[in-house]
Amino acid sequence: IYHLLIAVDEKCHDVSVGAKALTGEGYRGHIFWDTELFCLPFYLHTNPAVARNLLLYRYNRLDAARKIAKQKGYQGAMFPWESADTGEETTPSWYKDSSGRIQKVLTGGQECHITADIAYAVIHYFSVTDDTNFLLDHGLEIILETARFWASRVEYNSRKKRYEISKVIGPDEFHENVKNNAYTNLLVQWNLNTAAKFCRDFQKKYPANVKKLMSRINLLPSEIAKWKRIAAAIYIPVSKKTKIVEQFEGFFKKRKLPLTGLDHHSLPLYPGNIRNIGNTQYVKQSDVVMALFLLSEIFSLETKRKNYLYYEKRTLHKSSLSASIHAAVGAEVGEEYKACHYFEIAAYADLKNVYGNTNAGIHAASLGGVWQALIHGFAGLRIRKGMLxxxxxxxxxxxxxxxxxxxxxxxxxxxxxxxxxxxxxxxxxxxxxxxxxxxxxxxxxxxxxxxxxxxxxxxxxxxxxxxxx
The missing domain is CATH 2.60.420.10 (Maltose phosphorylase, domain 3)
Incomplete structure (x- = not known):
C-alpha cells in the first residue's frame, strides 16, 4: 500500500502509474492495463480524486488513441498497449530471447483488450463515485470512442451469422495471434452494450450535453444501434455441455499436459521440454479467470467455480498479475485453500522476489491485486448495479x-x-x-x-x- 500511495499526486492531472511505480526503470516507466484494472480500484475506494486523475491521463491522450486507430484502418480510439507521455504506442517491436535470438513483439498490435479495459475503468469509477460531471466532460467520450473502435474491429462471419475478433492476444501471452479470445470478446460485448446504454440514459437526463458531444465526434444514432446488434451477436466460446469458457477458439484442441511440479515459491514450474508452449493448454496468467473476476455478475456461481478449477490446473502464473486474481476468485467460489495460497504468493511477490526481477522495480499491479483480493475477494465488497x-x-x-x-x-x-x-x-x-x-x-x-x-x-x-x- 505504501508504494501505491507514494506513486501518485492528487494535484497532478496528467500522469499515471507505471508498471514499477516509482521504484525502478523496468518497462521504462510505461503505462499498461495494470493501472486501470489492478491499481485504480485501490484509489477508487481510498482517494477517488487520484482515480479521476489516472483516467484524465487517458482522456488527455484520446486524440493519440484516435490516431492509432486511424493508422490501423479502424474508427474511434484504440489505446496503446504501452503508453508514455504522448499516448503513442511505445511497445518495442522486437526483443532478444534467452538464447540471444531476435523475436518479434506482437503485443503492441494484438493485445487490444486494453481499449475495453480502460472503458471498464471509466464505468467502474462512475459506479463508485457517481461523478456525473466527469462522465459528461470526459468519461462518456472515452466510452463512445472505444465502442466505435470495436464496431470497426470486429469481423462478421456471414456463414455462422456472428461477429468475431481475430489476430489478438488475451491476458495469456503464451498464445498469440488467436481468434475469439473469450476475455477480449466478453469485454468488447460489455463495452458496446455499456456505451449504448449510457448514451441512451444520458440523452434522457442531459440531452444538451450528449447532443453537443455526439455532434463534436460526429456520432450518429445508427452507429449506436449497430453497437447493440454487434454485442448481441458477438461470439463467446462456451461449451454448452460443460459451461467451460474456451479461452479462445481452438484452445480445447491444444495439447493438454499436467503441471510438472512446484518451485520453491510454490508456483508451477515452467516446462523445460516444450518447444512451443503456444501449442499447449498451459496458460501464462489469469485470462478466463480474469473475466470471471471483472464480469462476475454475468456468470452463475457454479459456472465460475467450474471454470476456476479448470483453468487453475493449467495456469503457470508466470506474471505477477495472476496470483491475486486467482486469490480473489478462489475466495468467491469457496476454494479457501487455493485462495489463501495465491494470496500469500501475491503478497510476497516482491518481498521474496518471486518472479526474479524485483531489482527492476516492484510489481505495482500485484500490489493493487493484493488489495483487491483482500477487499473484493475475502471481504466480498463489490459494486452491483450501483449498490455496495x-x-x-x-x-x-x-x-x-x-x-x-x-x-x-x-x-x-x-x-x-x-x-x-x-x-x-x-x-x-x-x-x-x-x-x-x-x-x-x-x-x-x-x-x-x-x-x-x-x-x-x-x-x-x-x-x-x-x-x-
Missing part, C-alpha cells in the same frame, strides 16, 4: 477483517467477524441514507448509526443478478 454489496468469505483461520472504503462520497467502516458484520458511515447531514446489500439482503442505513448483520447460513450468497453463462 458485502458477502465475505473469510478464511477459517482468520479472526476477522477491519477496513474502510469510500463509496458515493461516504467513508464506510466495515468490520467483519466470524459471526457478524458491523457497518457504520458518518455524515454531517443526519438524514443521509445509503442502501447496501449484506449477505444478499438489501438494507438502507442511516448516517451516524452502527449496524450489525448476522448470517443466516454459511453458504455463498449469489449476487442476485441475471446470470447469462
Amino acid at each position: 454489496c458485502i458477502n465475505p468469505q473469510l478464511p477459517s483461520h482468520w479472526k476477522g477483517l477491519k477496513t474502510s472504503v469510500k463509496f458515493r462520497g461516504f467513508d464506510i467502516s466495515v468490520v467483519i467477524g466470524k459471526e457478524k458484520i458491523n457497518l457504520y458511515f458518518s455524515s454531517k447531514v443526519k438524514k443521509d441514507r445509503l442502501t447496501v446489500s449484506v449477505y444478499g439482503i438489501a438494507k438502507t442505513l442511516l448516517a451516524n448509526r452502527r449496524y450489525s448483520f448476522f448470517p443466516k447460513h454459511k453458504k455463498i450468497v449469489p449476487c442476485g443478478l441475471e446470470e447469462y453463462y
Whole structure:
C-alpha cells in the first residue's frame, strides 16, 4: 500500500502509474492495463480524486488513441498497449530471447483488450463515485470512442451469422495471434452494450450535453444501434455441455499436459521440454479467470467455480498479475485453500522476489491485486448495479477483517467477524441514507448509526443478478 500511495499526486492531472511505480526503470516507466484494472480500484475506494486523475491521463491522450486507430484502418480510439507521455504506442517491436535470438513483439498490435479495459475503468469509477460531471466532460467520450473502435474491429462471419475478433492476444501471452479470445470478446460485448446504454440514459437526463458531444465526434444514432446488434451477436466460446469458457477458439484442441511440479515459491514450474508452449493448454496468467473476476455478475456461481478449477490446473502464473486474481476468485467460489495460497504468493511477490526481477522495480499491479483480493475477494465488497454489496468469505483461520472504503462520497467502516458484520458511515447531514446489500439482503442505513448483520447460513450468497453463462 505504501508504494501505491507514494506513486501518485492528487494535484497532478496528467500522469499515471507505471508498471514499477516509482521504484525502478523496468518497462521504462510505461503505462499498461495494470493501472486501470489492478491499481485504480485501490484509489477508487481510498482517494477517488487520484482515480479521476489516472483516467484524465487517458482522456488527455484520446486524440493519440484516435490516431492509432486511424493508422490501423479502424474508427474511434484504440489505446496503446504501452503508453508514455504522448499516448503513442511505445511497445518495442522486437526483443532478444534467452538464447540471444531476435523475436518479434506482437503485443503492441494484438493485445487490444486494453481499449475495453480502460472503458471498464471509466464505468467502474462512475459506479463508485457517481461523478456525473466527469462522465459528461470526459468519461462518456472515452466510452463512445472505444465502442466505435470495436464496431470497426470486429469481423462478421456471414456463414455462422456472428461477429468475431481475430489476430489478438488475451491476458495469456503464451498464445498469440488467436481468434475469439473469450476475455477480449466478453469485454468488447460489455463495452458496446455499456456505451449504448449510457448514451441512451444520458440523452434522457442531459440531452444538451450528449447532443453537443455526439455532434463534436460526429456520432450518429445508427452507429449506436449497430453497437447493440454487434454485442448481441458477438461470439463467446462456451461449451454448452460443460459451461467451460474456451479461452479462445481452438484452445480445447491444444495439447493438454499436467503441471510438472512446484518451485520453491510454490508456483508451477515452467516446462523445460516444450518447444512451443503456444501449442499447449498451459496458460501464462489469469485470462478466463480474469473475466470471471471483472464480469462476475454475468456468470452463475457454479459456472465460475467450474471454470476456476479448470483453468487453475493449467495456469503457470508466470506474471505477477495472476496470483491475486486467482486469490480473489478462489475466495468467491469457496476454494479457501487455493485462495489463501495465491494470496500469500501475491503478497510476497516482491518481498521474496518471486518472479526474479524485483531489482527492476516492484510489481505495482500485484500490489493493487493484493488489495483487491483482500477487499473484493475475502471481504466480498463489490459494486452491483450501483449498490455496495458485502458477502465475505473469510478464511477459517482468520479472526476477522477491519477496513474502510469510500463509496458515493461516504467513508464506510466495515468490520467483519466470524459471526457478524458491523457497518457504520458518518455524515454531517443526519438524514443521509445509503442502501447496501449484506449477505444478499438489501438494507438502507442511516448516517451516524452502527449496524450489525448476522448470517443466516454459511453458504455463498449469489449476487442476485441475471446470470447469462
